[in-house]
Amino acid sequence: MPTITNGRILFNSVPGDLPEPGKTTIYDESQALDLDTVPLNGGFLVKLLEISVDPYMKGRMHATSYEDIIPPFIIGKPLFSFGIGVVLRSENLQIRAGDHLHGMLEHAKYSVQKDPAAFDIIHNPLNLPWSNFLSVLGRPGKVEWLNPLSTNSHLKSGKTAFMAWREFAKAKKGEIVFVSTGAGSVGSLVIQFAKMDGLKVVASAGSDEKVQYMKGLGADVAFNYKTTKTADILRNEGPIDIYWDNVGGATLDAALEAANVNARFIECGMTTEYTDGGNIPVKKLLQIIIKSITLHGFFVDRLCPKWNEVFMNIVPSLVASEKLGFKEETFQGLEVVGHALLDLLKGKNVGKVVVHVAED
Amino acid sequence: MPTITNGRILFNSVPGDLPEPGKTTIYDESQALDLDTVPLNGGFLVKLLEISVDPYMKGRMHATSYEDIIPPFIIGKPLFSFGIGVVLRSENLQIRAGDHLHGMLEHAKYSVQKDPAAFDIIHNPLNLPWSNFLSVLGRPGKVEWLNPLSTNSHLKSGKTAFMAWREFAKAKKGEIVFVSTGAGSVGSLVIQFAKMDGLKVVASAGSDEKVQYMKGLGADVAFNYKTTKTADILRNEGPIDIYWDNVGGATLDAALEAANVNARFIECGMTTEYTDGGNIPVKKLLQIIIKSITLHGFFVDRLCPKWNEVFMNIVPSLVASEKLGFKEETFQGLEVVGHALLDLLKGKNVGKVVVHVAED
Numbered sequence: 001m002p003t004i005t006n007g008r009i010l011f012n013s014v015p016g017d018l019p020e021p022g023k024t025t026i027y028d029e030s031q032a033l034d035l036d037t038v039p040l041n042g043g044f045l046v047k048l049l050e051i052s053v054d055p056y057m058k059g060r061m062h063a064t065s066y067e068d069i070i071p072p073f074i075i076g077k078p079l080f081s082f083g084i085g086v087v088l089r090s091e092n093l094q095i096r097a098g099d100h101l102h103g104m105l106e107h108a109k110y111s112v113q114k115d116p117a118a119f120d121i122i123h124n125p126l127n128l129p130w131s132n133f134l135s136v137l138g139r140p141g142k143v144e145w146l147n148p149l150s151t152n153s154h155l156k157s158g159k160t161a162f163m164a165w166r167e168f169a170k171a172k173k174g175e176i177v178f179v180s181t182g183a184g185s186v187g188s189l190v191i192q193f194a195k196m197d198g199l200k201v202v203a204s205a206g207s208d209e210k211v212q213y214m215k216g217l218g219a220d221v222a223f224n225y226k227t228t229k230t231a232d233i234l235r236n237e238g239p240i241d242i243y244w245d246n247v248g249g250a251t252l253d254a255a256l257e258a259a260n261v262n263a264r265f266i267e268c269g270m271t272t273e274y275t276d277g278g279n280i281p282v283k284k285l286l287q288i289i290i291k292s293i294t295l296h297g298f299f300v301d302r303l304c305p306k307w308n309e310v311f312m313n314i315v316p317s318l319v320a321s322e323k324l325g326f327k328e329e330t331f332q333g334l335e336v337v338g339h340a341l342l343d344l345l346k347g348k349n350v351g352k353v354v355v356h357v358a359e360d
Numbered sequence: 361m362p363t364i365t366n367g368r369i370l371f372n373s374v375p376g377d378l379p380e381p382g383k384t385t386i387y388d389e390s391q392a393l394d395l396d397t398v399p400l401n402g403g404f405l406v407k408l409l410e411i412s413v414d415p416y417m418k419g420r421m422h423a424t425s426y427e428d429i430i431p432p433f434i435i436g437k438p439l440f441s442f443g444i445g446v447v448l449r450s451e452n453l454q455i456r457a458g459d460h461l462h463g464m465l466e467h468a469k470y471s472v473q474k475d476p477a478a479f480d481i482i483h484n485p486l487n488l489p490w491s492n493f494l495s496v497l498g499r500p501g502k503v504e505w506l507n508p509l510s511t512n513s514h515l516k517s518g519k520t521a522f523m524a525w526r527e528f529a530k531a532k533k534g535e536i537v538f539v540s541t542g543a544g545s546v547g548s549l550v551i552q553f554a555k556m557d558g559l560k561v562v563a564s565a566g567s568d569e570k571v572q573y574m575k576g577l578g579a580d581v582a583f584n585y586k587t588t589k590t591a592d593i594l595r596n597e598g599p600i601d602i603y604w605d606n607v608g609g610a611t612l613d614a615a616l617e618a619a620n621v622n623a624r625f626i627e628c629g630m631t632t633e634y635t636d637g638g639n640i641p642v643k644k645l646l647q648i649i650i651k652s653i654t655l656h657g658f659f660v661d662r663l664c665p666k667w668n669e670v671f672m673n674i675v676p677s678l679v680a681s682e683k684l685g686f687k688e689e690t691f692q693g694l695e696v697v698g699h700a701l702l703d704l705l706k707g708k709n710v711g712k713v714v715v716h717v718a719e720d
Contacts, residue, residue, distance in 0.1 A: 284639070
């Protein structure tokens, strides 16, 4: 095979409020590569197929951000994020040519990787689009990669919704669940899993368009929390037996007030912690004693060993048969990563953002 | 039997800051009773043996307090609280003469009761002092009797400590537990149950005398939270695997900060809610996601159906063999109830306050 041009997205300069494609990140074609002869040194050569673009990537562009948890992007080097790649050649016994991998990958059409433990090999018997493995079938990666502050980022996925629902909801038919951020990548799946279990679903989001989307997913009561008081809705539609919390703060207080005896609270995220500066007070915790409520905090990776097989037996089939609604927003070509990230940070996306880099 | 004088403690006037024995409550001997002929009308005649005196009784002296949860005391009528009595005569098939009952009883040497469901029949094969059934072996009574705001009152008992520890602690030998209010009637037992399970126990209380008491119960680290910063102690002695919370607020925040991954928080009480006006902010709840913490709120009555038999098989034996330390402060004679309550509210008690009314 002749030498090819290895397109890469390089981090070029620290952005201000928003990244600027072509300035803070640039698409670079200066690297030449012979795929047949590039030295692997015991590693494996990966061709990038799909790459995930997530809000937390902005944080990595600031050298002081998250520095003790996850490394920042380095000027002159490629960005990296979760992606799907196919192995072209391997000198590692655990990884074979043809394997499809999920893991943290450089934003480069081709890269040589060293550590098999950093990747999962994906099995895809139903021939689902590979991008699905970054969205509805995605996993958030190893815990050590995650910054605590990114718990509500789009790293969360279908596994988050499925596994925590199975582990903590203890759902009984006829019970009432409240889902905040119900139009998000996790909440939208929770609505659907709850309906499959026969629950009444009350769901909130921040726009009328999202309210319509949640109703389309089956929510019995969907409302715009910016124009309707959460506490009023819950007073009329509750008491709630389960609360899927993506926001914390005042919404959590409203849910505590509206909780039934023995309610289960699934603490998936607290966006108010990130948007409102952290240490947001919650004032109604006495309710957890009065009503024998249990609050479950979790990271989905800690649930994976127990639930991964069940997930893989159930959810890909639901996706293949179109029984599970979810949204992906696909951008075409590695060169548009900077634009995809900018749109995302401007709030223009309506689903999981994935950049399609190459065909399998 | 000749007619006897039925001594009673009557509620006489609404107190100011503190009740005044002889004024707000009076000991009354105006009622005459023939124990052999007093009409039972299908009920049962109870001789009072022991009566519990608790802080929440002050609240009942104010007509507007707790009015929708629990009835206030009525001027001219006897006080009532949890007590132990023996049945002298019965016209109810579920209750027999000689039965010992635990339940809400009037402060009268003798009373006719109507409702068997309001009482538990106590079995006492080890011949423990009856007062023990109001303290270390006591139960807090039916949930419907309890005001949520009294969750930390002295209605809590050995059953609270034992059952919630069994249900929620999932204690493993070598783990670290932090117990706040460790010198209290519940916390002091939690310290001992935790040591029996092989844990390292860190415990806090509000005086050096109480610190010594906790050390005597086996606490590995005991400290006075008024002179030592809880966060500093936990940073050195933690991370903590279990937190037994009696106080909420800033102490709960400190425990969240010092928690280990997969920590269990047993939410027994939140005294700061009562002493600091309610709606006390807790600001570190994001920790429950970061560390996969579970918070368990509970009322012990909801645990009784599952754990009562285990409790009765284990704890009375521990008491009889003096393997479980606890404190009772006994006052002699129904006529001193007002004084006992006053002492209690002044903070003079060092254990569960019980008034001994009569021999069996």
